[in-house]
Amino acid sequence: MMKKFVFRNVFWSVLILLSGTLAFGVDYDKYVMTSAFTYKFIPFVQWPERVLAEESIVICVYGRTRYNETFQGLNGRLASGKNVIVRRGDTSDCCHIAFIPYDSSYTIKNILQSLEGKPILTIGSESNFIASGGMVQFHSDQERLGFSINLEAVKKSGLHINARLLRIASLVTGRN
Numbered sequence: 001m002m003k004k005f006v007f008r009n010v011f012w013s014v015l016i017l018l019s020g021t022l023a024f025g026v027d028y029d030k031y032v033m034t035s036a037f038t039y040k041f042i043p044f045v046q047w048p049e050r051v052l053a054e055e056s057i058v059i060c061v062y063g064r065t066r067y068n069e070t071f072q073g074l075n076g077r078l079a080s081g082k083n084v085i086v087r088r089g090d091t092s093d094c095c096h097i098a099f100i101p102y103d104s105s106y107t108i109k110n111i112l113q114s115l116e117g118k119p120i121l122t123i124g125s126e127s128n129f130i131a132s133g134g135m136v137q138f139h140s141d142q143e144r145l146g147f148s149i150n151l152e153a154v155k156k157s158g159l160h161i162n163a164r165l166l167r168i169a170s171l172v173t174g175r176n
Helices: 002-023 030-044 066-072 089-094 108-115 151-156 163-168
Strands: 056-061 082-088 097-100 121-124 136-140 145-150 171-173
Touching: 030 066, 030 097, 030 121, 030 136, 030 145, 030 163, 056 066, 056 089, 066 082, 082 089, 089 097, 097 108, 108 121, 145 151, 151 171
Parallel strands: 056 082, 056 097, 097 121, 121 136, 145 171
Antiparallel strands: 136 145
């Protein structure tokens, strides 16, 4: 219990510091920040019970982009007491998180349709990712990295996102 409390406090402190730092124009690597935020989201997402029984959290990264390299840095880390494994996006049925970048060689809409209704958190960075049915969309300008959440798509997949994460999102769509 104490470990969760400490982790959450550290997580929120880091996010607050990062958002403040980024707001003042300090250079950042959006690829590294995107993979770091994705990793930090894991404890704030609740998967269905049958999925929680699995021993690992699998992140699938689509396309051949610089994101593949930065996400590989998460391999072997622990998140919510589970080992993180990063794979290529072709094995999406085995994923808990699917990261679909804007420069993916795949058609984003087709990927999202194939994952619809499955307990897989879909994350992307294309400007119309949420409008296409994605769940979490990263967006950035020259100074700041932020994210939006499509709550309707999250609910359809059987996932639940903690209210704390919803509060720090730039935009939450699909609230009832």
